[in-house]
Amino acid sequence: MIPISWYLLLSAALFSLGMVGFLVKRNIVTVFMSIELMLNAVNLSFVTFAHQWHMVKGQIFVFFVMVVAAAEAAVGLAIIIAVFRARSTLAVDRIDLMKL
Amino acid sequence: MNSVPDIFRILPEVVLTITGVAVMMIDASLPAGVARRSLGWVAAIGTTLALWASLWQLSLPEGTGFYATVETTAFTVFFHVLICGIVLVSLLLSLDTLPERNHHQGEYYALMVFGAVGMCLLTSAVELLLVFVALEISSISTYILAGYRKETGRGPEAALKYFLLGSFATAFLLYGVAMVFGATGTTQIYEIARLAPTAQNHGFVLLALAMMLAGIFFKVSAAPFHVWTPDVYEGAPSPVVALLSTAPKAAAFALLLRVLYEMLPTLRPVWSPLLWVVAVLSMTVGNLAALRQENVKRMLAYSSISHAGYLLAAFAGLGSSGIAAASFYIAAYAAMNVGIFAVVTLVSGYDDKLPLIADFRGLMYRSPLLGSLLIFFLVSLVGIPFTGGFFGKFYSFSAAVGGGAIALAIIGLLNSGLASAYYLRLAFAAAQRPADRSAETPLLTPQVGVAVGAALLLAVAATLVLGIVPGEVLRAAEAGAHTLQAIPEAGAHVITMAPQLKP
Numbered sequence: 001m002i003p004i005s006w007y008l009l010l011s012a013a014l015f016s017l018g019m020v021g022f023l024v025k026r027n028i029v030t031v032f033m034s035i036e037l038m039l040n041a042v043n044l045s046f047v048t049f050a051h052q053w054h055m056v057k058g059q060i061f062v063f064f065v066m067v068v069a070a071a072e073a074a075v076g077l078a079i080i081i082a083v084f085r086a087r088s089t090l091a092v093d094r095i096d097l098m099k100l
Numbered sequence: 101m102n103s104v105p106d107i108f109r110i111l112p113e114v115v116l117t118i119t120g121v122a123v124m125m126i127d128a129s130l131p132a133g134v135a136r137r138s139l140g141w142v143a144a145i146g147t148t149l150a151l152w153a154s155l156w157q158l159s160l161p162e163g164t165g166f167y168a169t170v171e172t173t174a175f176t177v178f179f180h181v182l183i184c185g186i187v188l189v190s191l192l193l194s195l196d197t198l199p200e201r202n203h204h205q206g207e208y209y210a211l212m213v214f215g216a217v218g219m220c221l222l223t224s225a226v227e228l229l230l231v232f233v234a235l236e237i238s239s240i241s242t243y244i245l246a247g248y249r250k251e252t253g254r255g256p257e258a259a260l261k262y263f264l265l266g267s268f269a270t271a272f273l274l275y276g277v278a279m280v281f282g283a284t285g286t287t288q289i290y291e292i293a294r295l296a297p298t299a300q301n302h303g304f305v306l307l308a309l310a311m312m313l314a315g316i317f318f319k320v321s322a323a324p325f326h327v328w329t330p331d332v333y334e335g336a337p338s339p340v341v342a343l344l345s346t347a348p349k350a351a352a353f354a355l356l357l358r359v360l361y362e363m364l365p366t367l368r369p370v371w372s373p374l375l376w377v378v379a380v381l382s383m384t385v386g387n388l389a390a391l392r393q394e395n396v397k398r399m400l401a402y403s404s405i406s407h408a409g410y411l412l413a414a415f416a417g418l419g420s421s422g423i424a425a426a427s428f429y430i431a432a433y434a435a436m437n438v439g440i441f442a443v444v445t446l447v448s449g450y451d452d453k454l455p456l457i458a459d460f461r462g463l464m465y466r467s468p469l470l471g472s473l474l475i476f477f478l479v480s481l482v483g484i485p486f487t488g489g490f491f492g493k494f495y496s497f498s499a500a501v502g503g504g505a506i507a508l509a510i511i512g513l514l515n516s517g518l519a520s521a522y523y524l525r526l527a528f529a530a531a532q533r534p535a536d537r538s539a540e541t542p543l544l545t546p547q548v549g550v551a552v553g554a555a556l557l558l559a560v561a562a563t564l565v566l567g568i569v570p571g572e573v574l575r576a577a578e579a580g581a582h583t584l585q586a587i588p589e590a591g592a593h594v595i596t597m598a599p600q601l602k603p
Contacts, residue, residue, distance in 0.1 A: 008282075015275060022268055031264060038271035045278040053285040061229055061287065065274065068236045072267055075240050079247055079263050082256040095260060097253050098331040 007048040014041035028080055028090045032073075039069050109165030109172050110224070111157065112150040112180050113217050119146025120213035127206025136205035140195040140551075143209040147188045147216065154180035154220075162583060168288055169227035175580035178427055179223035179354045183347050185562070186434050187216040190343040192555035193442050196548075197339055197450050208248060212343065215241035219351035226362075228277045228287040231355060235273070235319075238348055239266050246336040246344065249451070258335025265318065265328045273315025279308035289363045297366045309367055312359055313374065319352035322408045323381040330389075333401035337450055341397065342441035345404050346434040353411065353430050357423055360415065362584055375415045376508055382409030383515040390522050395455050396444055399522060400437075403481060406519055407433050410496055413512050417499025423581035425499035428574055432480075432492030432566045439559030440477035443470055446552065457526055462534035469548065471530050473556060478527045480563050482520045488566030495574070 014037060021034030043062045050058025084090055107114065123139050123146075130136065157172045157180070164171040191212055198205055218237030225231045243266065247259025281287050283304035284295040296305050318325040333341045360371055386406030393399035411433065414425035447463060447470060448454045464471035480487035493516060497509040548556070566573060 015271075018271070022264075028260065028264075032267075035264070035267045035271060038268075039274065042271065042274045042278050045275070046281065049278065049282040049285075052282070055285060057229075057287060058281055061277075061281070064229060064233060068233065071240055072236070075243055076263055076267070079243065079256060079259045082247060082250045083260050086250070086253045086256045095257050097257055098334050 004048055004052050008045060011041045011044040011048065014038075014044065017041075026092050028083065028092055028095075031092060032076055032080065036069060036073070039065055104160050104163065104165065106165035108157070108160060109163075109170050110221070112153040112184065113220050113224075115146060115150040115153050116184075116213050116217045116220065119143060119150070120210045120217065122146070123206060123210040123213065127210065130206070132203070135200060136203070137195065137198075137200070139206050140191055140198075140209050143213050144188060144191045144195070144551075146213060147184050147191060150216070150220075151181055151184035151188065154184060164226060168290070169230045170221070170224045171226050172224065173580065173583035174576065175354075175357075175427075175584045176224040178576050178580040179350060179430075180220050182350050182431055182434060183216060183219045183223070185558070186343060186347040186350070186438055187212060189438050189442070189555045189558050190339055190347075192551040192558075193342055193438075193445060194339040195551035197445050197552065198337075199450060204248075208245070211241045211245050215245065215343070216347070219347050222351040223354040226289045226358075228280065228289065228292075232270075232274060232277060235270065235352075235355075238351060239270065239319075242340075242344055242348055245340045246332055248337050248340060249335075252335075252451075254335035255337075258332045261328050261335075262332045269315045269318030269325065272311045272318075276308040276311030276313075276315065279304045279311065283308065289358065292363050293365070296364060305364070305367070306370065309364055309371060313356075313371070316352055316356045316359065317378060320349050320356065320408050320411075321405050322378050322412060323385040323405060324378075326382065326385070326405045326408075329405055330393075330398045330401040333397050333404075334395060334452075334455075338397065338441055338445035338448060338452070339450075342438045342445070345401070345441065346437050349404075349408070350430045350434055353426060356415075357426060357584060361419075361423055372416065375412050376505060379409045379412035379415070379508060380511050382406060382412060383512060384409075387515050387518045387522075390519070393522070394457055396448065396457055396460065396526065397452070397455060399457070399526070400440065400444070403519065403523070404437065406515060407437075407481075409515070410493055410512055413500045413505070413508050414496040416503040416505035416508055418503045420578060420581035420585055421502055422499045423584055424574065424577040425495040427577035427580055428566075428570070429492040429496045431573060431577070432488035432563070435488050435559055435562035435566055436477050436480040439556065439563060440474070440481065442552065442555050442559060443474045443477060446470055446548065447474070457529050460526060461529045461532050463530040465533060473560065474530050475527045476560065477563070478523045480567065482523045483516050486564075486567045488563040488570075490567055491570045491574075492566070 018034045018038035018041060022031055025031050043065055046058040046061045123143050127136060127139055154177050157177050160172055162173045215238050218234045221234035225234050243259055243263045246262045247255045249255035280292055283299040283301045284292050286292060299305055321329040383406045386402045386409060390399050390402035411426055411429045414422050414429055417425055480489040483489040483493040497512050500509040
């Protein structure tokens, strides 16, 4: 039997990977994928806790997260296409019309 | 147990949803090329009805609905009325300023209304699952609205920055929710409040608090989570910024109040210093950056960051005084900020043709009405008596002093002094007589239409009422604060419907 904490550590590791990817990657699509990775890492935590507490609630939460992530992906990709049309690039560094 | 039908608990949201869907359907059935401006009126009427529906909710007994996922209390009604009011003014403002030739007006109005659904739901949700869904409804609508001027380079850029950083922040909030669930085995806020103090895994609760705060601070654009704000405000159309800078923030502050005062009040020793630091950072960073801005919208963006700081100072206040001060400040801030963005929309135009402070020079002489309105809202932002901004700051800082955070109140006062430098700079520019009358830039919108006139009137009236007779609103805020603090007895409101898994 694999202990609960292993799943939690895996989830934390995936979340951190997503976070690092978000901060380091330079392509918008990859940055977006990093966010999806973070959301899925959270899903893993929810399922783990649902197992620990013997509660379906955690698993239901995961379905909602998936639905919301799908909606977010639809809007996000549309925005990315709009950016590409306007600027002909997907490099984060070059989306810099407005600077601090 | 409670005799109120569940549907009445979410009546304003239902009205708003029907309005949004109706606007979308009518938009789809209209032939191409037909003006879509009238859809804005449909949306405005629907929002007004939702506002009445929220006020009507006051006659209901307070309580929860839908298996303890939403509640109606004086607190939720306060924020519902505020959010519906902001959305109504933004809709009226858009009606006269969106270009006629734009073919996506139907979507625009529908998205504003759908955003309002999410924000309203966020303030009345007492279940973290619903909090998450409501937050996303509001965020996704506003991501699209931020990039509404997609033909320019800045529109999509603003939407992209808002979207990427917003989703990043949401992931943090969600991770926090997962940790709360791990520590307590529930996501119902009253239940968490009951179980969190005795949770075995105290570390999870602390981690959850930190993660959720990070997510919420992003939404209210408090430093150090504020970097998106100036870019989004600059790239988004001004009528949208009027909404973006106020309504989602009001909803997020309501959530922050709920998380801190209702869900985890026992962790006050942990979150209180954290909020102190964030408040001071937001005020100082916002004001220092605003001082060196030439673009009016960027300046106002930094000013909104500093206002988030003044507002967070109220959280140092003990119990209901802090909650009431924060609620009042949100209302005052919303009134004057929507107002000033309405003026900026009329002066700079929908396309931001005149975005700089220098472009505002001599506004008083070009249009005495807009000039004096601009100065009026700036004076309110500075916090001069007889305007909403004064009482907002007054209550916020008194709450901080009452909570023993005297240093915080002093830093806040110093910052208000610093802030008046850039507000007055814009005010002086507007009041200055232009040196050469031929070099004067013509006013983009020479006539103030009916809808915009109503929007400006509402904003001015709200700012004045909050500044001269704040008693009524303050009483409403206090009533809300009391309902937020009175946590229902264990199990009284919660029906656990979640089936148990077989071990």
